[in-house]
Amino acid sequence: xxxxxxxxxxxxxxxxxxxxxxxxxxxxxxxxxxxxxxxxxxxxxxxxxxxxxxxxxxxxxxxxxxxxxxxxxxxxxxxxxxxxxxxxxxxxxxxxxxxxxxxxxxxxxxxxxxxxxxxxxxxxxxxxxxxxxxxxxxxxxxxxxxxxxx
Numbered sequence: 001x002x003x004x005x006x007x008x009x010x011x012x013x014x015x016x017x018x019x020x021x022x023x024x025x026x027x028x029x030x031x032x033x034x035x036x037x038x039x040x041x042x043x044x045x046x047x048x049x050x051x052x053x054x055x056x057x058x059x060x061x062x063x064x065x066x067x068x069x070x071x072x073x074x075x076x077x078x079x080x081x082x083x084x085x086x087x088x089x090x091x092x093x094x095x096x097x098x099x100x101x102x103x104x105x106x107x108x109x110x111x112x113x114x115x116x117x118x119x120x121x122x123x124x125x126x127x128x129x130x131x132x133x134x135x136x137x138x139x140x141x142x143x144x145x146x147x148x149x150x
Contacts, residue, residue, distance in 0.1 A: 011054035013100065013119050014126065015042055016062040020096040023067065030067055034060060065103045066096075073102045080142040093127050094136070101140045106147045113144045 019037050022028065028036075042054040066073060074087050077098055081087075087095065101120035104111055117140045124133040 008053055008055040009058050012059035014123050015054050016059050016100050017096045017123055019063050020066055021093055024092055062100050065107050066099045073099050076102055076143050080139055097124050097136055098139060102143050105144045113148055
């Protein structure tokens with residue numbers, strides 16, 4: 001029986017947002033951050049919490065992709081922010097959710113828009129209330145229209 005990739009990719013997305021947050025706040029070398037997650041976080045038990053097995057290659061793709069294309073991603077997000085809003089004004093966790101989602105919309109045409117947005121809404125629900133998750137939905141939907149135009 002073949003196991004679905006969905007739970008592994010969901011876990012990878014959540015871990016990627018956490019790694020991107022750590023990258024933003026602590027600015028470690030990318031390879032050291034990835035190694036830390038590979039060896040100590042993905043699928044590990046930390047303080048009695050069992051972390052789900054994650055699709056490591058997918059996790060790496062999202063984290064490396066956001067790091068490599070950050071300026072392009074931030075420009076795509078900025079174009080769709082309301083007047084008076086800027087990247088600097090966004091909550092740091094919210095920004096990493098948006099960056100990861102925008103990266104997938106831009107670089108992973110193999111994953112449909114609804115899946116990307118739905119997955120990052122689930123991640124947003126882990127950190128924020130309904131108002132913020134609606135913001136994630138609206139902004140990622142707008143970015144999708146820009147980058148996945150036919």
